[in-house]
Amino acid sequence: MLKILDSAIPVACWSCSVAHNESTLFCPNCSKIQPPPGGDYFSVFGLEPRLHLDLDILEREFHRLSRKLHPDRFARAGENEKQWSLADTALLNDAYRTLKDPLRRTQYLLKLHGAEIGEEHAGRDPQKDAKDPVRVLPDLLEEVFDLNMQLEELRTERKAGAADPQLTVALEAARSKFEGLLKVVDDDLHAQWRVWDAGSESERRAAQNRMVALLDQRRYLSHLLRDVTETLGAE
Amino acid sequence: MAETRVVGIDLGTTNSLVAYMEGDAPVVIPGVDGSNLVPSVVALDPLPANGGRPTVTVGNSARKALFQNPERAIYSVKRLMGRGLSEVQSELRFFPFRLAEDVEEGEVPRIQLGELKFTPPEISAYVLRQLKRNAERFFGSPIRQAVITVPAYFNDAQRQATKDAGRMAGLEVLRLVNEPTAAALAYGLDRSKDGTIAVYDLGGGTFDISILKLRDGIFEVQSTNGDTHLGGDDIDNLLLAIALDEIHAEHGVDLRIHPGAVQAVRKAAIEAKIRLSSADVAHFDIELPNGDRYQREIPRAVFELLIEPILERTAGPCKQAMADAGIAPEDIDEAVLVGGSTRIPAVRQLVDKLFHLSARGKKPHSELNPDEVVALGAAVQAGILSGASETTDQMLLLDVTPLSLGIESLGGAVARIIQRNSTIPASTTEFFTTGVDGQTNVAIHVVQGEREMAADCRSLARFDLRGIPPMSAGLPRIEVKFLIDADGILHVSAREQRSGKQAHIEVKPTYGLTDEQVESMIIESFDHAEEDFAKRLLIEHRNEANTILAAVENAPSNPAWQQLTAEEREAIAAAQAQLQAVKDGDDTLAIRQATLALDQATRRFAELMMEEAVSSAIRGKTMDKVSEDLSENVTAPHAMAPAEFK
Numbered sequence: 001m002l003k004i005l006d007s008a009i010p011v012a013c014w015s016c017s018v019a020h021n022e023s024t025l026f027c028p029n030c031s032k033i034q035p036p037p038g039g040d041y042f043s044v045f046g047l048e049p050r051l052h053l054d055l056d057i058l059e060r061e062f063h064r065l066s067r068k069l070h071p072d073r074f075a076r077a078g079e080n081e082k083q084w085s086l087a088d089t090a091l092l093n094d095a096y097r098t099l100k101d102p103l104r105r106t107q108y109l110l111k112l113h114g115a116e117i118g119e120e121h122a123g124r125d126p127q128k129d130a131k132d133p134v135r136v137l138p139d140l141l142e143e144v145f146d147l148n149m150q151l152e153e154l155r156t157e158r159k160a161g162a163a164d165p166q167l168t169v170a171l172e173a174a175r176s177k178f179e180g181l182l183k184v185v186d187d188d189l190h191a192q193w194r195v196w197d198a199g200s201e202s203e204r205r206a207a208q209n210r211m212v213a214l215l216d217q218r219r220y221l222s223h224l225l226r227d228v229t230e231t232l233g234a235e
Numbered sequence: 236m237a238e239t240r241v242v243g244i245d246l247g248t249t250n251s252l253v254a255y256m257e258g259d260a261p262v263v264i265p266g267v268d269g270s271n272l273v274p275s276v277v278a279l280d281p282l283p284a285n286g287g288r289p290t291v292t293v294g295n296s297a298r299k300a301l302f303q304n305p306e307r308a309i310y311s312v313k314r315l316m317g318r319g320l321s322e323v324q325s326e327l328r329f330f331p332f333r334l335a336e337d338v339e340e341g342e343v344p345r346i347q348l349g350e351l352k353f354t355p356p357e358i359s360a361y362v363l364r365q366l367k368r369n370a371e372r373f374f375g376s377p378i379r380q381a382v383i384t385v386p387a388y389f390n391d392a393q394r395q396a397t398k399d400a401g402r403m404a405g406l407e408v409l410r411l412v413n414e415p416t417a418a419a420l421a422y423g424l425d426r427s428k429d430g431t432i433a434v435y436d437l438g439g440g441t442f443d444i445s446i447l448k449l450r451d452g453i454f455e456v457q458s459t460n461g462d463t464h465l466g467g468d469d470i471d472n473l474l475l476a477i478a479l480d481e482i483h484a485e486h487g488v489d490l491r492i493h494p495g496a497v498q499a500v501r502k503a504a505i506e507a508k509i510r511l512s513s514a515d516v517a518h519f520d521i522e523l524p525n526g527d528r529y530q531r532e533i534p535r536a537v538f539e540l541l542i543e544p545i546l547e548r549t550a551g552p553c554k555q556a557m558a559d560a561g562i563a564p565e566d567i568d569e570a571v572l573v574g575g576s577t578r579i580p581a582v583r584q585l586v587d588k589l590f591h592l593s594a595r596g597k598k599p600h601s602e603l604n605p606d607e608v609v610a611l612g613a614a615v616q617a618g619i620l621s622g623a624s625e626t627t628d629q630m631l632l633l634d635v636t637p638l639s640l641g642i643e644s645l646g647g648a649v650a651r652i653i654q655r656n657s658t659i660p661a662s663t664t665e666f667f668t669t670g671v672d673g674q675t676n677v678a679i680h681v682v683q684g685e686r687e688m689a690a691d692c693r694s695l696a697r698f699d700l701r702g703i704p705p706m707s708a709g710l711p712r713i714e715v716k717f718l719i720d721a722d723g724i725l726h727v728s729a730r731e732q733r734s735g736k737q738a739h740i741e742v743k744p745t746y747g748l749t750d751e752q753v754e755s756m757i758i759e760s761f762d763h764a765e766e767d768f769a770k771r772l773l774i775e776h777r778n779e780a781n782t783i784l785a786a787v788e789n790a791p792s793n794p795a796w797q798q799l800t801a802e803e804r805e806a807i808a809a810a811q812a813q814l815q816a817v818k819d820g821d822d823t824l825a826i827r828q829a830t831l832a833l834d835q836a837t838r839r840f841a842e843l844m845m846e847e848a849v850s851s852a853i854r855g856k857t858m859d860k861v862s863e864d865l866s867e868n869v870t871a872p873h874a875m876a877p878a879e880f881k
Contacts, residue, residue: 059450063450063451063453063455063631066453066631066633067453067631070631070633070721071660071720071721072410072616072619072620072631072632072721073622075409075410075620075621075622076239076620076621076622086660086718086720086721087660087662087718089660089721090660090661090662090718090719091662093657093658093659093660093661094661094662094663096658097657097658097661
């Protein structure tokens with residue numbers, strides 16, 4: 001099930017010995033597959049690191065590279081080429097998965113630029129970062145507090161057998177309100193994308209800080225909405 | 236090219252098939268009896284009178300043994316692949332097979348078949364070998380490479396077990412392909428229209444739903460879901476249970492103690508089920524051992540009512556798959572039906588309802604034989620891998636991992652590192668450190684599943700990172716790379732970053748065979764050589780002797796020992812000495828006889844011990860509690876310091 005993979009990076013092409021740029025999937029000289037390059041996810045697709053991406057172009061490029069890199073194309077190749085095809089395709093898939101999703105893409109790019117993001121990470125309590133409304137949503141403390149109370153109440157009443165229909169109505173209203181808030185956050189995020197992609201160095205820095213805060217809010221709001229939906233749906 | 240021909244194999248719960256690409260079209264290879272389907276049944280012929288190994292038969296001829304010698308035949312073994320002891324035990328409640336008595340927690344369970352014991356991959360290997368032979372007879376040349384299909388929802392252990400079975404059968408498994416995806420490939424050959432496809436695959440023992448996007452010959456799976464414990468078998472078992480209860484109530488005959496008769500009723504239940512796909516009513520008419528007849532009519536309406544809860548269990552996975560793919564039923568352009576159970580009209584109605592088909596003027600696809608379509612798709616994938624035809628060169632399958640991969644973190648919670656429905660191959664890198672000064676080992680527990688706590692997920696492997704240079708706690712930075720390959724199987728590598736040392740990984744797969752075990756089970760090796768079989772039998776008898784000797788060794792410490800008479804104890808000592816004397820020799824028969832003699836001599840002791848156990852159970856604990864206590868011990872905390880994440 002498990003084995004150790006080799007990850008040495010040659011500078012020259014293993015096949016034709018012509019030296020090549022490290023971040024290439026295929027040798028520019030002889031077109032042979034190369035071990036995973038060191039660059040970021042954007043460079044896998046030959047893209048500039050930007051937050052606005054044309055998803056159609058991204059998908060087309062993903063399919064084009066998959067056709068050339070996939071292990072299915074190397075079923076009868078030598079052991080090294082097989083291993084590189086596997087590693088390169090994993091990199092391609094990881095890159096595509098990250099870049100095609102707007103949130104993952106934003107997080108990834110901000111992290112490349114040194115931002116600390118309370119991402120759900122192995123070993124961290126995924127709830128912990130999101131459970132700090134004082135930091136994340138200082139303007140909405142009261143609403144959040146009320147909502148959590150109502151959620152708790154509904155769960156308790158359900159357990160006891162009889163839930164107050166009024167409570168369900170109130171929760172559904174709260175859900176619409178928080179969905180609206182989520183939409184506002186998303187719109188703001190998209191506006192910041194434009195600034196980040198086109199702005200000056202200082203504008204960029206401001207946009208970055210704003211996005212880090214927005215991502216925190218977004219994560220908090222989605223956790224909250226998930227809780228509400230689950231509780232309402234668990235009838 | 237004949238030497239390098241790659242075949243596609245559908246290793247099914249009920250039936251298995253082998254197919255190949257004839258030019259641009261996949262074709263199923265028939266067996267010697269002319270049938271395309273090889274029933275996935277394996278039977279052991281009676282021991283030859285002059286010694287030697289009993290012949291293993293597969294398929295239709297083995298099916299006969301189910302009725303005549305049920306203790307020497309096995310079917311639906313796919314449900315046991317890659318499963319641990321407790322899972323197999325609960326599964327076997329519905330099947331007439333027995334576990335070998337000396338099976339222990341933590342090893343791959345073995346099934347007792349006549350005088351021999353087999354792991355599930357070995358049984359599957361016999362089915363695969365039969366298919367391999369059918370193909371070799373068909374081509375007149377040896378076959379060494381194959382694509383084998385697995386349910387999309389199979390986990391890592393089940394996939395590995397399938398690959399092991401291929402190796403035991405003498406096949407290099409070039410790729411494991413998910414069954415619904417294979418079916419989509421088979422359909423995609425002649426309709427290269429772009430769009431979104433839902434494949435609903437209800438087979439003999441497993442259910443899968445996959446949602447794919449087809450674009451320019453690329454089949455990109457968006458999401459998959461399923462239940463590896465749901466299929467036609469469940470319908471058969473339900474009808475069987477009802478019939479057995481009625482026979483017991485109306486005729487006073489408990490057939491459950493006659494395995495052969497149970498198989499006869501099971502056969503009648505399956506025939507009734509099949510009939511009800513075309514007829515409005517089916518009849519049961521079975522002669523009972525006491526001469527009575529059990530006669531009963533099942534109208535289709537009653538049948539549909541009975542199976543509704545089973546079919547309803549497919550709805551949840553379908554909805555989840557659509558949600559994961561981010562689509563609504565209206566976004567599905569085509570629905571494809573796969574698996575023999577989709578012949579049931581009620582299943583078709585459910586599919587229609589789930590994907591809003593007839594409301595949009597659509598019909599699900601079932602033009603390709605639902606029993607054959609997976610094997611045909613496997614052949615297409617074999618064609619893609621061998622690069623043999625221009626048609627298949629245009630096609631590429633991008634599949635996903637069905638279950639999230641996670642690591643147990645402090646407190647037993649799961650930290651997800653690869654989300655379900657990620658396109659494979661997929662990888663991720665995590666960093667670990669030590670919690671204690673000078674710690675040189677870190678233990679990591681890898682699990683698969685969607686639950687929050689590791690204990691509720693499927694345990695894949697525990698591994699130890701060893702050889703970390705001693706440093707202050709938290710200083711080492713160990714990079715661990717997890718990679719799921721194109722077969723959906725996990726690989727792990729590790730490196731300590733500060734020292735640049737490759738950490739040594741010692742892996743203990745939670746379920747599954749080691750490389751050496753698989754090697755020793757390659758069936759060609761003991762299939763042709765008489766002495767190999769003799770050797771195997773000798774080893775099994777010797778193991779049995781050692782087991783009973785170890786038990787007798789411990790006997791005097793049991794309170795029941797005090798209740799034996801002096802004569803009884805002497806008889807045990809004599810039998811014990813006799814077995815000790817012969818057990819390491821090569822005389823299989825002598826070992827067997829001495830073992831039986833010792834077993835005989837200790838019979839009363841065993842009875843006394845059992846009484847003791849029963850009365851202690853009554854005194855306080857129920858048996859369930861006792862077994863719970865036992866399993867708690869099995870999962871005792873790992874001796875090494877737990878991994879900490881950085």
